Amino acid sequence: MFFSPHFPSNGADFCDRLRRAGATVLGIGDTPHEGLAPRLKHALSEYYRIGDMENEDHVLRAMGHFIHRWGRIDRFESLNEHWLEQDAAIRTDFNIPGIKRDFVENLKHKSKMRDFFDKAGIETIRQEKYVDRAGVEAFIARVGYPIVIKPDQGSGASNTVKLEGPADLDAFEQTRRPGLSYVCEQFIDGIVLTYDGLVDRHGRIVFAASHRFEQSIMKVVNADSHLNYYCLPSVDPEVEKAGRAAIAAFDIREKFFHIEFFQTRGDQRIVALEINMRPPGAWMTDAINYAHDMDVYRAWAEMVVHDNAGGPYAGRYFVGYASRKNHIRYVNDHQAILRAFGGKIVHFAPIEKVFSRAMGNFAYQFRSKDFDEVKAIVRFIQAVES
Structure with a gap:
């Protein structure tokens, strides 16, 4: 069903x-x-x-x-x-x-996920449930500014804000949605690395991939800007280690998984952000297919029906995603992008309106065995008129 x-x-x-x-x-x-x-x-x-x-x-x-x-x-x-x-x-x-x-x-709740990450021995972001202003101020006294306030339940960056100082806290108090449960988190300066894949009915991880987000989704949503990210041909060993420990702690079977970690910019620590028992969102399932020359939809279905996901699957390409927003004026139009990189672009299409705030109004996917080339394509697509 x-x-x-x-x-x-x-x-x-x-x-x-x-x-x-x-x-x-x-x-x-x-x-x-x-x-x-x-x-x-x-x-x-x-x-x-x-x-x-x-x-x-x-x-x-x-x-x-x-x-x-x-x-x-x-x-x-x-x-x-x-x-x-x-x-x-x-x-x-x-x-x-x-x-x-x-x-x-x-x-469902980010506040409850912490217990399982702790069980797995994975560092987590310092966090506290938002109860009232006094509680937030006490949390800030312990961790310092900036902090992030986000809904305890939900995905993406909707209703998520970064507070840089007391004035931002005042503004949040005036605009927060009544009845919505929030958590406060210490701000982590880092990139997001995901651990995405399939775990079978016996608890064995039968496939894993990873995406790299160098932008903050929260900043993209709040600034109504464009987004880019990358699907990698291999998984960072520290992400693999943490991801496997998390799957074992949650004891999830016969599911897709999508786990988000921060990799801190300073000392490269892996810090758990959240876990989702679903495929990675937007075009990331297709990015996995392009990166590994596979059909992850088929692998999932074969795992569910026959307890056999096939494989092993080897990563071959870096796959980029670059979106554009209708309200932003870009240097290069669609035809210029196709002329410059048509041989590398594997897909382009409008984004469904419900996802456009985070994912853009129109997006391109492209791949290369050269990560620098993929990054250059992102810059060309998202170059903005001065």
Whole structure:
């Protein structure tokens, strides 16, 4: 059972590979059947449209329909962090293998993740739940400015701010969203390195990759700027060590994983940021494919259906992502980019509006065995008129 197979759009890739692996794929979503992509229609044996995907009764009615028609459901997945809690509830109610209600809180809240990182022996950012201004000021007295305040639950950098001094704290107090739970974190000066991959039903990591973010996503979102990042052909050994320890501590099985670490600029320490039991977002699954000349959608499906992800898969290329924003004036237009680097560009397309604040309005992916060349392409695409 695939929940929300139509959104994000790469749900069609996951459903297609499941069907090719021999699974019967059923879908629940809120888009009319005629609005589904042809490839997705072909992948789904049946699709049930509901009016409100947040409505538990609607979802339960769809489940009842499918169980009556098809029998016991073997897996329930959305591969989407937004539906993490609902996925766990359905698995619990219908005794479907996977993450259940009793564990999902540990994956939803950044404050709860710390216990598992501590268990794994991985350094974590100094953090405290935001209760009131007095508590924040006491935290600042211990760690000093700057600090970062972010929602305890959620992905991306929405509602995340960096406070440089008392005036920023005053501003945050005036604008923070009531009812939203926040955490305060010590600011880490570093880059983000991810540990992304697949862990099988026995707890074995069967594939791993890594992305490098030299920009702050928080700064990109708050400044409404463009984004770039890189998929690397190999995983930093210290990231690999920390990532494996985290997977073992969380004891996650038969899932994608996406773990974010800071690598400090000064002494290159690896510091845990957060863990997500889903594929890396945006175009990162495709970046993995371009970097490793593989089909990670197929590897996941084969792992779920046949307990065999294939491989081993070797990284061959550095893959870059560079987005552009509609409100920014760039030196080089689209045709100039294609003339200069057409042989290196593997994909370009508009970004879905819901993701555009962080990911840009339009983006390019490109690859090379030369990291310096990939960085040069980023500079060419994102060169801004003075």
